[in-house]
Amino acid sequence: MSLYEIRDLGIMIGDNRLVEGVDLDVRAGECTAIIGASGSGKSLTCLTPFGLTPGRFSGQVLLDGRDLANAAAAQLREARSQLAGFVFQQPLTALTPHLTVGAQLHEATTQAGGPRPSRSELARQLERVGLSRADERLDQFPHRLSGGERQRVMIAAAIAHDPKLLIADEPTSALDATLRREIMNLLDRLRAEQGLGLLLVSHDLAAVADHANQLVVMDKGRVVERGPAASLIAEPQEDVTRELIAAIPDLNEPPPRLPPVGDRQLVAEALTVSFPRPGWRRGTIQALVDADFEVGEGEALAIVGGSGSGKSTLGRAIAGIGPVTAGTIRWKGEELPERRGRSQRMRKLVQPVFQDPVASLDPQWTVADIIAEPLGFLRPDMLPEERIEKIRDLLGKVGLSEDQAERFPASLSGGQAQRVAIARALAADPDMLVLDEATSALDPLIGSGILQLLGELRDSNRLSILFITHDIAAARRLCHRVIVLDEGWIVECGDMETVITDPQSAVTRKLVAAS
Structure with a gap:
């Protein structure tokens, strides 16, 4: 049985229909990944059912048995604070600039009505996502962190209230290759230990191949290909998928011919x-x-x-x-x-x-x-x-x-x-x-x-x-x-x-x- 189920999803902003006929499932403890070029509708598909975009949607959307398609604004807020966690694409704009890291983690931990966390508990949340000097980071503001450090703070905040579903929009895009692997391994562990379902938007096809169970390829608001991630990447059937794979930089490709350097x-x-x-x-x-x-x-x-x-x-x-x-x-x-x-x-x-x-x-x-x-x-x-x-x-x-x-x-x-x-x-x-x-x-x-x-x-x-x-x-x-x-x-x-x-x-x- 699916933890999160979407059927025939359509999304409109104004008079423009940007997403149409999308079906996908996320099972507890599994990862479904969506890939596609910029503007293909990936982020809209993930965020609109939770009221996080200006779009209007139609179709059936069920999260742990709750009907989001017919939910009132208060019910959507409850679903966001109790059942779902979100990792957004741009960490600098997603974090509150005038709050310290500790204050933002405190807010994320207590949003579902949980007890006030101690400072040591907040530090452990940062250590959980691989941040060094965790106690020191609690007093820092987002602008004092690197892009990768901000991304990890946002992931820590997203999982602070132990959601059932994590929606991650490019969660590793600002991280180096080693940390990408560590974050994806962390998400794998959370899925295994807590039965966390993961809906992942990513252009990191290597991470998708190694960690996702199901892969959905989108182009111009529609699903053009779907299937088990490893087999789909090994043998893509659609030109869109093949082009995405071919565009990934690879150290095995021939070196470029560069012009000479001047003074x-x-x-x-x-x-x-x-x-x-x-x-x-x-x-x-x-x-x-x-x-x-x-x-x-x-x-x-x-x-x-x-x-x-x-x-x-x-x-x-x-x-x-x-x-x-x-x-x-x-x-x-x-x-x-x-x-x-x-x-x-x-x-x-x-x-x-x-x-x-x-x-x-x-x-x-x-x-x-x-x-x-x-x-x-x-x-x-x-x-x-x-x-x-x-x-x-x-x-x-x-x-x-x-x-x-x-x-x-x-x-x-x-x-x-x-x-x-x-x-x-x-x-x-x-x-x-x-x-x-x-x-x-x-x-x-x-x-x-x-x-x-x-x-x-x-x-x-x-x-x-x-x-x-x-x-x-x-x-x-x-x-x-x-x-x-x-x-x-x-x-x-x-x-x-x-x-x-x-x-x-x-x-x-x-x-x-x-x-």
């Missing part, structure tokens, strides 16, 4: 970043220690490591949006001033593209307004008609149409939002892009398209790229060289192919093996 542009020497410990504790946390590296013109340099290794800290320091405790950064031999004293010319040199594209875009601005913002600061002399033409040119460069200029971020897919973020960065005509997990939250098809776009920009504009990622296979498609970080230290640095074929550190060997 040295950026040099970082003994770069160190430390933060004060949160709460009442004294001392500092060393997020980056004595990092030395350089980047040439037209070179793509990968910064690879596990969650919390210091990758984003390094990128923010280079982009001038994060602190530098010690060390120097030079551009073509000239030392860059401190972040607060950086001139307009220096701001033009390096532009960031953030990990969560939707969170980095102003929700009340159109795409045109978002792209035009840097032009207002850096090109105040530009005439209105010139600005409009520049926006059109930038949209074309990142593969977006002109009619998308008047859309708002909420109406964009993850891949479209990432392209807008890249267009905004290019508006400053920078010499370097710093991309923080630019493809981690995207499905393989869209992620492959973003990597191709970045490669074209690197070659045509001679852009230097700092590509921060936990996926060394994705980095290999774009980057000349790679730096491997672990706990704030550079443990390996070299040519991409050399590091992959002959890794010298245990950390690198683990990353390569996981890819």
Whole structure:
């Protein structure tokens, strides 16, 4: 008997029918996974029956015998607080920014009317999902965590009230390969020990193959293929499934042919970043220690490591949006001033593209307004008609149409939002892009398209790229060289192919093996 059953699900937003005729089942202790390209209706299918999207749905939806299709708002709230847990796709926007991790876990634990948890119990919930220094994390705010750490906090909150069904929308997209495996193993253990049913949306087909019982492939709001996960991935019957599998970066594929690197542009020497410990504790946390590296013109340099290794800290320091405790950064031999004293010319040199594209875009601005913002600061002399033409040119460069200029971020897919973020960065005509997990939250098809776009920009504009990622296979498609970080230290640095074929550190060997 199914714990969760959907029959003939249809979903409409306004006058648009976005999902039609979807059937699926989730049994207690089992995992049903949904895969598909961005915009295929995966997240709508998972969240709409619980009242978590603006969509209206029809069909039959039963959770542990409760009829959600005819449930009132209060009954849906009860189902969400007692029977279901949710892991959302964007952890930064899903967590409350002004509440500490401990406060958010406390709220999640007591939402179903349970007893107040002690501090040690809250710390154990973090340890349960693989977070180190759990007691210390309870006093931190979400913005002080890496993307992978935020994702694990959200998973801890989702299972804090021991739900019967866990709905996980890309629960491992921001995690490195090792942690992806650990989180999926954790979910397997919960399914086995507690009979937890798991409805999983994922573009990580390796995790799906190893952990899911049933696989549902969606395209344009419909189910195009279904069956046992392992056999369906081994022998896909539909073109959509085959394309998704082929788009996954693989270290066994032939290495790309990359253009030569130009003169040295950026040099970082003994770069160190430390933060004060949160709460009442004294001392500092060393997020980056004595990092030395350089980047040439037209070179793509990968910064690879596990969650919390210091990758984003390094990128923010280079982009001038994060602190530098010690060390120097030079551009073509000239030392860059401190972040607060950086001139307009220096701001033009390096532009960031953030990990969560939707969170980095102003929700009340159109795409045109978002792209035009840097032009207002850096090109105040530009005439209105010139600005409009520049926006059109930038949209074309990142593969977006002109009619998308008047859309708002909420109406964009993850891949479209990432392209807008890249267009905004290019508006400053920078010499370097710093991309923080630019493809981690995207499905393989869209992620492959973003990597191709970045490669074209690197070659045509001679852009230097700092590509921060936990996926060394994705980095290999774009980057000349790679730096491997672990706990704030550079443990390996070299040519991409050399590091992959002959890794010298245990950390690198683990990353390569996981890819």
